Amino acid sequence: MFLARVLASVMLLLTLTSPARAADEPLSLWNDSPSRNAIIDFVTRTTTNGSSDFLPPEQRVAVFDNDGTLWSEQPMYFQGLFVFDRIRELAPQHPEWKTKEPYASILKGDYKKALAGGDKALITLVMATHAGMTADEFSSIVAQWLATAEHPTLKRHYTELVYAPMLQLLDYLRANGYKTFIVSGGGIEFMRVFAEKTYGIPPEQTIGSSIKTKFEMKDGKPQIIRLPQIDFVNDGPGKPVGIARFIGRKPVMAFGNSDGDIQMLQYTTGGSGPHLGVIVHHTDATREVAYDRQSSVGKLDKGLDIAAANGWILVDMKHDWKKVYPFE
Amino acid sequence: MFLARVLASVMLLLTLTSPARAADEPLSLWNDSPSRNAIIDFVTRTTTNGSSDFLPPEQRVAVFDNDGTLWSEQPMYFQGLFVFDRIRELAPQHPEWKTKEPYASILKGDYKKALAGGDKALITLVMATHAGMTADEFSSIVAQWLATAEHPTLKRHYTELVYAPMLQLLDYLRANGYKTFIVSGGGIEFMRVFAEKTYGIPPEQTIGSSIKTKFEMKDGKPQIIRLPQIDFVNDGPGKPVGIARFIGRKPVMAFGNSDGDIQMLQYTTGGSGPHLGVIVHHTDATREVAYDRQSSVGKLDKGLDIAAANGWILVDMKHDWKKVYPFE
Known part of the structure; x- marks a missing residue:
């Protein structure tokens, strides 16, 4: 009995003083900050049986923007950099691009001029690189690019440029019975290539913008063919529409970083019941x-103006995060 | 010791002979039939570690048509009966309907004549009953209808007219790590009102046809407004497109009952890797x-012709199912 008691005391002491303890705390990559505490408080309230804010598991839906919220987006949305790389790669098969805009400017490395043509130029470039192949072929092209391409200044693969504190947050939410979704303006099939491995978010929980597709039996094999036509833009007011369409249930937590996330935050936090809106502010x-x-x-202007009045939490990346990237 | 041994023997005997044993077997509501055995064999092969057909959990995706596959569809798709009921309910607010087709025929009970106008008449009726309200309002209308309306001949609530052996199959698949999805020509927001409670399939796994919607802040409250415009028809070749869009992964099991499910079956069973296609044949x-x-x-014509060549399993409802409806 005596030995057992000593052992129990020692174990208690270990529990109280062990340096492993900090790492076991939720969101250990976050500094003790209002944003961290608001998130932990919300998750505790909504998952503690008997709490007046308790949510049954099926209502624990958390939505995340991708660009600038889960991974970086500077100097340009990474999918935009994919488009530029792809145009250069396809150029030998299109000699006419040397003198035809917006291709010509891209081949000269003048991205600003290429995009000066506005939406029309952008759509032309997206269709030249995202349509005209099967869904499987497109996924292979993206996978190949992600495996080889490097960020222009950081010289890292793009999937390394994810935010370690956000990865930890995703894990923390899932450990508490939350279902995590991506709701991004980015291409749905583009993100699905890496979202499962990188974020632990399966394709059916990854929502984004899309082009039209059609089904075809080709030589007896089923194919989804990607067509050069916009289907749905999952940005701004499109985000709540995408959420209603794909999830069919109002989220209770929403994480964004730009004005394109305002409507998603309004939709999530505008009704009754517990809800939390969070904006990741790029301060570092x-x-x-x-x-x-x-x-x-990733312009954040109006969002900064209306955050406080809406009760949205601002994450100050510089002060709230112990590190930004996993490789630091 | 002696008593303990006797007790153990008795318990063993009970285990071997108990009538409760049959109920513990998978798919006990199915007769010992080729379709039942093919399903059990497939699930066993794909979930047994070390089997050459073993699938990791994330690849265990099973898709189900709804009308005629999970619940009945005669004498008319139940959502069609909802449209007719709704037109009658709204008629007092639309005195002009008394003389205007296709409304007039419905108010006279002549559904055949109402639908003689083809797609145009159908779309008119769908928009009159499915658009022009918020998503929440539409859900309430459907919920109210499901709680009160009765099938014209069976005098049962529609959610009672589900197939007990299919409910058991859904449970069986989920118990084996399969994720179950509805992929139906029916309205996505219509089905989501009852799919979770009736089938255990959450809204984000319920895929169907849709009309366009838009997001609006109305008196400071976020709203999804339903617009009178077709967005997507999730039927025939639309089914694989819907699967690719919503699930982003090819299913390995598909269950349908009509020619509108052919492309979904082709998509599921047309590639390499383990797969199973099943057609519920209404023989009873x-x-x-x-x-x-x-x-x-729910016409099944071409599907019957090509099932065998594609290796699709036919479920003979009359001979393969011990009962059809749960209330029997």
């Missing part, structure tokens, strides 16, 4: 890039 | 309705 010029109101990519 | 004129090639609802 050293470890990442500091940008908000003036940025052409 | 006593317990349900016997119909196939000549039926205007």
Whole structure:
């Protein structure tokens, strides 16, 4: 009995003083900050039996923007960089591109001029690189690009440029019975190539913009053919529409970083019942890039103005995160 | 010791001979039949570690048509009966309907004449009953209808007219790590009102046809507004497109009952790797309705011709199912 008691005391002591304890705490990659505490408080309230904010598991739906919320988006949305790389790769098969805009500017490395043509130029480039093949072929092209391409300045594969504190948050939410979804303006089939391995989010929980497709039996084999026509733009007011269509249930947590996430945040936090809206604010010029109101990519302007009035939590990347990227 | 041994023997005997044993067997509501055995064999092969057909859990995707596969569809798709009921309910607010087709024929009970106008008449009726309200309002209308309306001949609530052996199959698949999806020509928001409670299939796994919607802040409250415009028809070749869009992964099991399911079956069973295609054949004129090639609802004609060549399993409802409806 005596030995058992000593053993129990020692184990208690270990529990109280072990350095392993910090790592076991939720969101250990987050500093003790209002944003971290608001998230933990919300998850605790909604998952504690008997709490007035308790949510049954099927209502625990959390939605995440991707670009700028789960991975970086500077100097340009990574899918945009994929488009540029792809145009260069396909150029030998299209000699006419050397003198035809917006291709010509891209081949000269002048992305700004290429995109000066606005939506029309952008759609032309997207269709030239995203349509005209089967779904399987497109996935292979993206997978190959992700495995080989490097970020222009950081010289890392793009899937390395994910936010370690957000990966930890995804795990933490799932460990608490939350179902995690991506709701992004990015291409749905583009993101699905890496979302499962990178974020633990399966394709059926990855929602994004899409082009039209059609089904065909080709030489006795079933194929999904990608067509050069916009189907759905899952950005801004399109995000709640995409959520209603794909999830069919209002989320209770929403995480975004730009004005394109405002409607998703409004939809999530605008009704009754427990809800939490969070905006990741890019404040870290050293470890990442500091940008908000003036940025052409991931612009956060109106969102900053209305966050407080809506009760949305701002994550201050510089002060709230112990590290930004997993490789740090 | 002696008593313990006797007790153990008695318990062993009970285990071997108990009538409870049959109920523990998979698919006990199915007779020992080729279809039941093919399903059990497939599930066993794909979930047994070390089997050459073993599938990791994330690849265990099973898709089910709804009308005629999970619940009945005679004398008319139940959503069609909802449309007719709804037109009658709304008629007092639309005095002009008394003389205007296709409404007039419905108000006279002449559904055949109402639908003689083809797609145009049908779309008119769908928009009059499915659009022009918020998503929440539409869900309430459907919920109210399901709670009160009765099948014209069976005098049962529609959610009672589900197939007990299929409910058991859904449970069996899920118990074996399969994720079950509905992939139906029916309305996505219509089905989501009852699919979770009736089938255990959550909204995000219920895929169907849709009309366009838009997001709006109305008096500070977020709303999804239903617009009178077709968005997507999830039938025939639309089914693989819907699967690719919503699930983003090829299913390994597909269950249908009509020619509208052919492409979904082709998509599921057309590639390499383990796969199983199943057609529920309505052969039971006593317990349900016997119909196939000549039926205007749930027509199964080409599907019957090509099933064998594709290796698709036919479920003979009359001979393979011990009962049809749960209340029997």
